[in-house]
Amino acid sequence: MSQAPLVLVDGSSYLYRAFHALPPLTTSKGLPTGAVKGVLNMLKSLRKQYPDSPFAVVFDAKGGTFRDDMYAEYKANRPSMPDDMRLQIEPLHQSVIALGFPLLCVEGVEADDVIGTLARSSAAADRPVVISTGDKDMAQLVDGHITLVNTMTGSALDVEGVKEKFGVAPEQIIDYLALMGDSSDNIPGVPGIGPKTASGLLVGVNGGLKELYEQLDIVPTLPIRGAKNLPAKLEEHKEMAFLSYQLATIKIDVPLDVGLDDLHLIEPDREKLLELYTLLEFKSWYDEVQRDTKRVELKASTEAAPVAAVAEAVVVAPVEAVYTTILDQATFDVWLKKLDAATLIAFDTETTGIDAHQAQLVGVSFAVQPHEAAYVPLAHSYIGVPQQLDRDSVLLALKPLLEDPNKLKVGQHAKFDMNILANCAIGGDPAHGITVRGIAFDTMLESYVLNSTATRHDMDSLAKKYLDYDTVSFQDIAGKGAKQLTFDQIPLEQAGPYAAEDADVTLRLHQALHARLAAIPSLASVLTDIEMPLVPVLARIERQGALVDAQLLGVQSIELGNKMVELERQAFEIAGEAFNLGSPKQLGAILYEKLGLPVLKKTGKGQASTAEEVLAKLAEDDYPLPKVLMQYRSMSKLKSTYTDRLPEQINPRTGRIHTSYHQAVAATGRLSSSDPNLQNIPVRTAEGRRIRQAFVAPKGYKLLAADYSQIELRIMAHLSKDEGLMNAFRHNLDVHTATAAEVFKVELGAVTSDQRRSAKAINFGLIYGMGAQKLGKDIGVDTKTAKAYIDVYFARYPGVREYMERTRAQAADQGYVETFFGRRLYLPDINSNKPQERAAAERTAINAPMQGTAADIIKKAMVRVDNWLTDSGLDAKVILQVxxxxxxxxxxxxxxxxxxxxxxxxxxxxxxxxxxxxEVGVGDNWDEAH
Known part of the structure; x- marks a missing residue:
């Protein structure tokens, strides 16, 4: 039987990664616990995976190390540890020990050195070793006995895995790090040498740093971009390269007070775990330990005295919430005083529906401290409903508080509540509502900025994720389906606690989320400088709405219907028979059985797929029926989504379309819209432009469209610092023409429209991660020619390639990428052991900073424009953002x-x-203006 491996856990690495990558959690008293839970989850998983193994969980000790003596700037660029992380170190250490794991902290060295020493000692004794870490430096330890696993991503690295991932063997990893440096540890390396260049040099000289410097004369002959300039650069920074080598080398001879025989797991200290889990409010784990404790005690008591009573463990009682439904003036007056004295008010509205421009206000709820909230019903209308306070009187009393910009407020999706209150028509006057000011926080946006992909950002999901609390859902009190009640029909006995809970949970969520955001200043800035100022701007745009020509849309709908009939006829002619174009079964039979088209993808049930992406691929390959079907589906979508639907969405009160903008949907920070979705109206087709023609200016007005030109390419130029790309924009050159001139080797003035179009595909394709095969199809050349074009492009714009390589490596190292303004996009698959998932995450890593920065810029622009329009008082309003x-x-x-x-x-x-x-355009309709 093979020997169970020694498992060495890089506790410091996982603490850092869990803190930054996992959803934050806090206790009801504000103690951060998310990183503790993440690391303990990982340890529990490892213990199940290696039940017979010896273990050591290794953390960095306090104070400096020998590397600080060697290089004063070592790790100098790391920000100080966030308070929320520091607070979790001690409870984590105590929990690890209480769970029965040996824990090691050795002064003067790093956790890596302790792990390296134990790993090599064990390997020398022919015992296999598994190092659980997310740190690439550890790859230097890998050999026939030592394997790395990343428990957070499920990936593993053996000798071949290291070669595949880094392009060099494990014994060259130190040399590799010495050349490219490591920004996270401030290891300088050789400036300008990235991962590809470093691996290319080491493979080229078939050795390490010493061999490289002995063979600088052959470097110019190596197949590396810019190889001719590398010898001088390497010579200039030789001293720093060898210092970097020393800094990157993991010690394998640290004197330790423990040996391999001391690293065995022991029984968990259940009493200590109960104490810790109570402090950390890990209820499910507390219950689990309590059950284990009872089983142990029951077994012991049964063996000693079968009739002995078993002591019950102490159960920590949850905090009891106090919710009030206000039906009398005296209680309302008490709450008015509470609201007036509060430094922060959580508020929420209850309505008859989810369309903020047509729903009616039913009641309002408030909270000013956790676990205490009140609901003021205003318009419940079921039989037997108790007498409620006068709606207008309540709203007039609340109006000064809600409109006071200095009275800070927090909401969950507060834009909806702002629009409801703005449209509440006090006294029956549609123009007389409440303009809410002072919205300082929005829990939906706090969660979204903290980690856009960690969870959905609705209240129920957030409460479960961050408070471990199950809210009462709307369906619980209103029912489902056709019999679902509107809120005004729900009895106050149920409606009151439900509505008050919304305000209470909003306040508690804010407390949990805000502390975590405050610990990451860049994210706090995204919230306070971008997202929160945008909330009232979007609310105003939504209320303003856009004027559409319903008659013109009706004409377009008829035309689209006629085109669909003609396309259907063409489809029948190609197929040789009539069939239902909307039936996957019939369509599959025609495409694959009758016409014999290649099956590109199958459904979960094993049927040949007729999904849109499959038809699009077949259409690209010049199969006639898929081409017709794609056109048919496009026409059908435009007709059902826009020309038929838009007239139905005209608000009867305003005569306008009122879309809803969503800040917390797209992972990159982009705004999206719904009811109607205006982001997907195609601008490059005649049919799409005709729909835009239906968005019109009223008499005496014009539509003005202002659009950023090539913004993502400009952001790429800024992020990559590529001189060629920056010069093209600085000198106001047409960047697609400039690229065409380079790729096709012609003068600027000789570039044809086809060449420019191909260059445009290259420019945009590469920043979206397009490969040579797809590019070749897009521009009508073979893969080899497309690859040559890409090579020329990167030779002309080397900074772009370096940016891409740097971004991939950074994303793999830290698990996220950032925009220019500090917004983060987490990439859970960036280190996946599945090549397709990893490649997709790498493409996202390259593009997300550009998309996200563009999103941040348009948001900041909207706030600037809105402020100017408000201050100027000019008769102009933003009606759309696309x-x-x-x-x-x-x-x-x-x-x-x-x-x-x-x-x-x-x-x-x-x-x-x-x-x-x-670029600014003007017209009588949107198409003319654009």
Whole structure:
């Protein structure tokens, strides 16, 4: 039987990664616990995976190490440990020990050195070793006996895995790190040498740093970009390279007070675990330990005296919430005083529906401290409902508080509540509502900024995730389906606690989320400087709405219907028979059985797929029926989503379309919209442009469209610092023409429209991670030619390639990428052992900073424009935001003035190394203006 491996856990690495990558948790008293839970989960998983193994969990000790003496700047660029992480170290250490794991902290060295010493000692004794870490430095330890596993991602690295991942053997990893450096530890390396260049050099000289410096004369002959300039660069930074080698080398001879025989697991200290889990509020784990304790005690008591009583463990009682339904003036007055004295008010509205522009207000709820909240019902209308306070009197009493910008408030999806209150029509006057001001926080946005992909951002999901609390769902009190009640029909006995809980949970969520955000200043800035100022701006845009020509849409709908009939006829002709174009079964039979088209993908049930992406791929390969089907589906979607639906969505009170904008949906920070979704109206097709023609200006006004030009390429230029790309934008060159001139080796003035179109596909394709095969299909050349074009592109813009390599490596190392403003996008699959998942995450890593930065810039621009319009008092309003474009409704005589100021404010929304160009158009409809 093979020997169970020694398992060495890099506790410091996992603490850091769990803190930054996993959803934050806090106790009811505000103690952060998310990283503790993440690391303990990982340890529990390892213990199950290696039940017979000796273990050591190793943490960095306090104070400096020998590397600080060697290089004063070592790790100097690391920010100080966040307080929320520091607070979790001691309870984590205590929990690890209480669970029965040996825990090691050795002064003067790092956890890596302790692990390296134990690993090599065990390997020398022919015992296998598993090192659980997320640190790439550890790859230098891998050999026939030692394997790395990343328990958080499920990936593993043996000798071949190291070679595949880094391009060098484990024994070259130190040399590899010495050349490229390590920004996380401030190991300097050789400036300008990235992962690909470092591995290329080491493979080229078939050795390490010493052999490289002995063979500098052969470096120019190696197949490495910029190889001719490398010898001088290497010679200049030789001393720093060898210092970096020393800094990156893990010690394997640390004197230790423990040996391999001391590293055995012991029985958990259940009493200590109960104490810790009570402090940390890990209820499910507390219950688990309690059950284990009872089993042990029962067994012992049964053996000693079968009739002896078993002592019950102490159960920590949950905090009892106090919720009040306000039906009398005296109680309302008490709460008014509480609200007036509060430093922060959590509030929520209850309504008859989810359309903020048509739903009616039913009641309002408030909380000013955790576990205490009140609901004021205003319009419940079921038979037997108790007398409620006068709606208008309550709203007039609340109006000064809600409109006071200095009275800070927090909501969950507060934009909805703002619009409801703005439309509440006090006294029956539609123009007389409440303009809520002072929205300082929104828990939906706090969660979204903290980690856009960790969870859904609705209240029920957030409460479960961050408070370990199950809220009462709307379906619990209203029912489901056709018989579901509207909120005004729900009895106050149920409605009151439900509504009060919403305000209470909002306040508690804010306390849990805000502390974690405050520990990461860049994320706190994204919330306070971008997302929160945008909330009232979006609320105003939604209330303003857009005017549409329902008659024109009706004409377009008929035309689309006629085109669909013609396309259906063509499909029948190609198929040789009539069939239902909407039936996957019939369509599959025609495509694959009758016409014999290749099966590209199968459904979960093993049937040949007729999904849109499959048809699109077949259409690309020039199969006629899929081409017709794609056109048919496109027409059908436009008809059902826009030309048929938009007239039905015109608000009868305002005569306008009121879309809803969503800040917390797209992972990259992009805004999305719904009811209707205006982001997906195609701009490149005649049919899509005709739909835009139906968005019109009222008499005496014009539509003004302001659009950022090539913003993602400009952001790429800024992020990559590529001189060629930056110069093209700085000198106002057409970047697609400039790229075409380089790729096709012609003068700027000789670039044809086809060459420019191909260069455009290259420019945008590469930043979206497109490969040579897909690019070749897009521009009509073979894969080899497309690969040659890509090579020329990277030779012309080497900074772009370096940015891509640097970003992939950084994403793999830290698990996320950032925008220019500090927004993070977490990439859970970046270190996946599945190549497809990992490749997709790497493509996202490269593109997300550009998409996310573009999203941040348009958001900042919207706030600037809104502030200017408010201050100027000019008759102009933003009515739409789509991707990188703002659409305004402007009085005719103000068009030139407004256009110039909009261009000015949008251009100044971010200070990049290249100018932001804003194109402004004007017309009687959206298509003309764009």
């Amino acid at each position: 991707h990188d474009e703002l659409v305004l409704e402007v009085r005719e005589d103000l068009v030139a003035q407004v256009g110039e100021k909009i261009r000015e404010h949008m251009s100044a929304a971010a200070q990049l190394d290249v100018p932001l160009l804003v």
